[in-house]
Amino acid sequence: MSAELLAQPKAAGARRALWLATLAVYVLCTLELAHGSSYHQGLLLVAASFAILALSLDLVAGATGLYSLGHAGLFAIGAYGTTILQADHGWSVFWALPVVVVAVGLVGIVIGALSLRVSGLYFAITTLIFTIIVNVLLSNLSITGGYQGLPSPTFPSFPHALAHLGTALVWAVSGCLLVTVTVIWSIRSSALYPVLLAIRDSEPFASSAGVRTAATRVLVFGLSAALAGLAGWTFSFLGFITPGQFNSTASINILVMVILGGMNTRLGPICGAVFVSLFPVVISINPLWQEILFGAIFVFVIVFVPEGFVGVVARAGRRIGRLLADRRVDLQSSPERAAAAQTRPFEIDRTLTDPPPSPVEMAPSASSTVPALEARGISFSYTGEVQVLHKVDLVVSPATIHGLIGPNGSGKSTLVNLLSGQLSCQEGTISVKGQRVEHLRAWQRAELGLMRTFQTAVMVQELTAQDNVSIGLFSQFRRIGSRSLAWPMIPSARRDSRKMAVASAEALRHLGLDRSWARARVADIPHGVQQLTQLAAACVSHPSILILDEPLAGLSAGEVDEVATILRELKASGVTIIVVEHQTRFIFDVCDKVTVLAAGELIKTGSAVEVRGDDRVREVYLGQ
Amino acid sequence: MLQVLLTGLATGAIYGLVAMGFAVVFYVTRVINFATGQLLMVAIMITAGLSTLHWPAFASIPVGLLASAVGGVLIYFIAVRPVLRFDRLSFAWLVSTLGVAIILESGAALIWGTSSLSFPQLLNGNDVKFLGSALTWQQITTIMLAIAVTAGFEVFRTKTLFGKLGMAISADPDIASAMGANVTSYAVLAFALGGLLAGVAGVLVGPISFANPYLGDTYGIYGFVALMIGGIERPAASMGGGLVLGILSTIASTYINPLASDWFPFVVVIAVLLLTPNGVFMSGGALKRSLSRAVRSSTGAAPRPTL
Numbered sequence: 001m002s003a004e005l006l007a008q009p010k011a012a013g014a015r016r017a018l019w020l021a022t023l024a025v026y027v028l029c030t031l032e033l034a035h036g037s038s039y040h041q042g043l044l045l046v047a048a049s050f051a052i053l054a055l056s057l058d059l060v061a062g063a064t065g066l067y068s069l070g071h072a073g074l075f076a077i078g079a080y081g082t083t084i085l086q087a088d089h090g091w092s093v094f095w096a097l098p099v100v101v102v103a104v105g106l107v108g109i110v111i112g113a114l115s116l117r118v119s120g121l122y123f124a125i126t127t128l129i130f131t132i133i134v135n136v137l138l139s140n141l142s143i144t145g146g147y148q149g150l151p152s153p154t155f156p157s158f159p160h161a162l163a164h165l166g167t168a169l170v171w172a173v174s175g176c177l178l179v180t181v182t183v184i185w186s187i188r189s190s191a192l193y194p195v196l197l198a199i200r201d202s203e204p205f206a207s208s209a210g211v212r213t214a215a216t217r218v219l220v221f222g223l224s225a226a227l228a229g230l231a232g233w234t235f236s237f238l239g240f241i242t243p244g245q246f247n248s249t250a251s252i253n254i255l256v257m258v259i260l261g262g263m264n265t266r267l268g269p270i271c272g273a274v275f276v277s278l279f280p281v282v283i284s285i286n287p288l289w290q291e292i293l294f295g296a297i298f299v300f301v302i303v304f305v306p307e308g309f310v311g312v313v314a315r316a317g318r319r320i321g322r323l324l325a326d327r328r329v330d331l332q333s334s335p336e337r338a339a340a341a342q343t344r345p346f347e348i349d350r351t352l353t354d355p356p357p358s359p360v361e362m363a364p365s366a367s368s369t370v371p372a373l374e375a376r377g378i379s380f381s382y383t384g385e386v387q388v389l390h391k392v393d394l395v396v397s398p399a400t401i402h403g404l405i406g407p408n409g410s411g412k413s414t415l416v417n418l419l420s421g422q423l424s425c426q427e428g429t430i431s432v433k434g435q436r437v438e439h440l441r442a443w444q445r446a447e448l449g450l451m452r453t454f455q456t457a458v459m460v461q462e463l464t465a466q467d468n469v470s471i472g473l474f475s476q477f478r479r480i481g482s483r484s485l486a487w488p489m490i491p492s493a494r495r496d497s498r499k500m501a502v503a504s505a506e507a508l509r510h511l512g513l514d515r516s517w518a519r520a521r522v523a524d525i526p527h528g529v530q531q532l533t534q535l536a537a538a539c540v541s542h543p544s545i546l547i548l549d550e551p552l553a554g555l556s557a558g559e560v561d562e563v564a565t566i567l568r569e570l571k572a573s574g575v576t577i578i579v580v581e582h583q584t585r586f587i588f589d590v591c592d593k594v595t596v597l598a599a600g601e602l603i604k605t606g607s608a609v610e611v612r613g614d615d616r617v618r619e620v621y622l623g624q
Numbered sequence: 625m626l627q628v629l630l631t632g633l634a635t636g637a638i639y640g641l642v643a644m645g646f647a648v649v650f651y652v653t654r655v656i657n658f659a660t661g662q663l664l665m666v667a668i669m670i671t672a673g674l675s676t677l678h679w680p681a682f683a684s685i686p687v688g689l690l691a692s693a694v695g696g697v698l699i700y701f702i703a704v705r706p707v708l709r710f711d712r713l714s715f716a717w718l719v720s721t722l723g724v725a726i727i728l729e730s731g732a733a734l735i736w737g738t739s740s741l742s743f744p745q746l747l748n749g750n751d752v753k754f755l756g757s758a759l760t761w762q763q764i765t766t767i768m769l770a771i772a773v774t775a776g777f778e779v780f781r782t783k784t785l786f787g788k789l790g791m792a793i794s795a796d797p798d799i800a801s802a803m804g805a806n807v808t809s810y811a812v813l814a815f816a817l818g819g820l821l822a823g824v825a826g827v828l829v830g831p832i833s834f835a836n837p838y839l840g841d842t843y844g845i846y847g848f849v850a851l852m853i854g855g856i857e858r859p860a861a862s863m864g865g866g867l868v869l870g871i872l873s874t875i876a877s878t879y880i881n882p883l884a885s886d887w888f889p890f891v892v893v894i895a896v897l898l899l900t901p902n903g904v905f906m907s908g909g910a911l912k913r914s915l916s917r918a919v920r921s922s923t924g925a926a927p928r929p930t931l
Contacts, residue, residue: 067715069718118897121656121715124715124718125656125852125856126897129849129852129890129893129894129897132845132849132890133890133893133894136886136887136890137887139886140883140886140887248845249722249726252718252719252722255718255719256719259719286734288730288733288734289730289734291726291727291729291730292726292727292730292731292734294723294726295722295723295724295725295726295727295730296723296727297723298719298720298722298723298726299702299703299720299723299724299727301719302703302707302716302717302719302720302723303703303706303707303720306707306716
């Protein structure tokens with residue numbers, strides 16, 4: 001790890017040089033185009049405009065999972081807004097720019113807020129209706145020129161001193177594209193990116209890691225809309241604008257650009273936008289045939305290459321990479337290590353790991369009287385008819401392991417969800433270290449140091465185990481969201497990225513997972529390792545309370561012993577642990593206290609010996 | 625007022641039939657066929673095209689209807705089945721069915737040109753006086769047919785074994801197929817029926833709208849809006865949405881101004897989506913169902929139609 005850290009500045013230097021070179025080439029291309037023919041300018045500027053739009057859509061569709069069909073409407077508001085402000089109100093186009101971007105961003109926040117009420121398909125449909133409504137307004141209002149549309153505003157030329165730079169509009173559009181690419185790529189390399197994917201794939205996981213999932217989704221949609229507004233601003237200068245350019249088909253068209261290029265990739269949306277906007281011009285045939293061809297492309301792309309051009313290339317690249325990696329393992333390696341992985345994959349190398357730092361909250365003398373977690377009189381019902389929990393009490397002393405057992409359907413997982421804030425209870429109080437939390441959201445409870453795992457580990461399949469673990473650190477670092485807009489350019493952010501990587505790798509290693517697992521994508525790792533990865537994500541922020549929902553599901557006997565050792569270590573370092581499990585041998589072995597639930601009622605709380613000896617517990621659970 | 629109501633019902637029945645075309649397909653396959661409006665157009669164009677070749681209406685109309693039903697099935701095999709095979713829950717079909725819609729529309733424009741053709745007048749023009757208001761026989765037929773189709777569909781869906789199996793597929797195709805249901809044949813049937821309903825709407829509206837390749841767009845959007853108003857989850861509810869939409873837009877164009885019917889439906893749909901995201905005829909049932917789904921309690925009785 002330390003060698004890797006030392007190597008990093010050198011690699012970063014090379015990377016920076018590469019970026020600067022790319023930037024220089026981009027500026028030279030812009031200069032060349034600014035002196036080019038107006039035919040080429042028109043062609044490429046339209047492509048650039050759509051590239052901005054496609055990038056903005058990919059931010060919500062690819063990274064956040066919100067399939068917006070409202071982007072044509074947002075694009076239209078940007079374009080029409082600029083034109084109207086300039087033509088009817090005499091605004092400078094440069095004043096119109098911030099106004100349009102902010103206004104469209106605000107519209108986006110409103111639409112994004114809708115995503116909290118309707119999800120998935122309904123969100124796509126709702127946003128499609130937004131586009132249809134914008135289109136109807138544009139076609140019917142006199143201020144927008146009805147079906148005829150509006151002529152584009154004039155873009156000012158460079159002053160005489162700068163005239164040698166060529167066409168000013170080219171520089172403006174090129175600058176907008178550069179800003180968009182910078183923002184989107186920064187987010188993709190920031191600590192926010194894994195979090196966005198977690199919100200997309202597993203919202204409970206994200207919220208239990210301390211992420212304000214609702215607010216994040218709304219703000220990301222707002223940002224995407226603002227960029228769509230920016231695209232509209234650039235598009236307004238590129239010729240007549242008519243409602244037909246912004247209809248529901250256009251919305252799907254943008255989605256096709258993103259899918260064709262490769263959803264949730266850096267270059268995909270740009271490639272897709274360039275292809276779709278240049279293609280009809282390049283083949284120039286009867287417009288009706290062109291339309292038919294377009295329809296055929298829609299069908300072809302979605303049926304045959306749903307992961308897009310860049311996706312196909314990346315998959316091929318990954319496959320080649322894996323082949324090379326296999327070779328390398330064969331060369332250096334260790335059949336015996338592979339054999340060892342079969343039997344004891346989670347061996348803990350205790351000479352390497354430092355003991356985890358004890359939480360600051362641990363002041364045993366003072367806090368020993370206050371329970372770490374106290375739930376009193378918890379009642380809960382999903383429908384109002386069937387009572388899932390009825391007046392359940394649970395008191396957990398600091399730095400103890402508390403087991404929660406009971407037959408299937410006894411309300412264990414529901415109780416855990418209430419404690420961590422995934423559900424909110426109808427009756428009863430929950431306190432963490434004496435502080436009432438039953439009104440707090442899941443992310444607020446995570447900030448108080450309460451972390452949890454889930455019965456079925458749902459993590460982000462396409463990220464590495466290490467990146468998934470780093471999501472657990474979200475609440476430990478400030479202003480991840482705002483810094484993500486320029487992440488690689490901010491020294492403190494780069495530092496935080498490194499800290500997160502080190503801490504996540506360390507957490508995985510502490511659970512006995514070696515580096516090859518840390519670098520593997522979650523999609524490629526076995527179930528038991530996923531469970532431990534999830535545990536690492538919950539432990540990485542050094543929580544004071546850890547709730548584990550069936551952490552042993554799918555683990556072998558040897559692995560179970562390892563988990564028991566890990567839990568005892570955590571307890572020794574002052575962590576309070578609540579564990580839901582069916583393996584009674586494990587529970588009675590590691591737990592200081594055990595609570596038994598049956599049919600939503602509290603049966604018994606006591607030490608392992610007391611619980612095992614209790615007649616009612618035998619009757620309802622142990623079946624003896 | 626009665627005149628407005630009746631005209632609105634006749635218009636709404638058309639929207640409702642298109643909406644049912646959407647809903648029947650969605651009900652069985654969870655797919656929204658965005659080419660439904662274009663299937664309406666196909667029925668109209670083929671009927672009109674054959675009429676220009678001096679085919680009589682009783683021959684050209686069945687061919688038109690058959691064409692839209694076959695078109696629906698083709699859409700299933702070309703654009704829907706391949707994308708459902710690898711991921712049932714993605715919306716990839718949204719892009720592919722819209723692609724088909726574009727192909728159908730531009731194809732029709734290539735074949736028949738972009739100007740309107742005449743359509744057999746059928747029962748249009750024969751007025752009937754009714755309590756001081758006048759309706760054409762065509763409009764009366766439309767309303768009757770819409771009622772008959774909706775009632776027939778509901779009876780078929782809830783009372784026959786075949787229909788109940790459809791409900792099971794709608795709820796969970798994997799389990800239904802494990803119990804022996806042929807999911808594919810149901811999907812084919814749903815797409816054929818969806819196309820047929822759109823085609824029927826087309827033949828009913830043809831005498832007023834004439835035949836134009838771009839009709840599909842207009843009626844597709846109105847049908848879709850009707851679907852949103854009524855609620856996407858149940859075909860009968862979408863017919864209700866169509867009737868509400870028809871009445872409201874006729875009221876708007878009569879009492880606000882003649883062009884208000886262009887934008888008024890969308891005001892309605894915004895209001896509906898803000899108040900009950902699942903549609904007016906659905907909110908009660910959907911709420912109860914999503915709650916019961918959360919508990920994963922036993923499925924219980926299938927939701928009854930509220931209409």
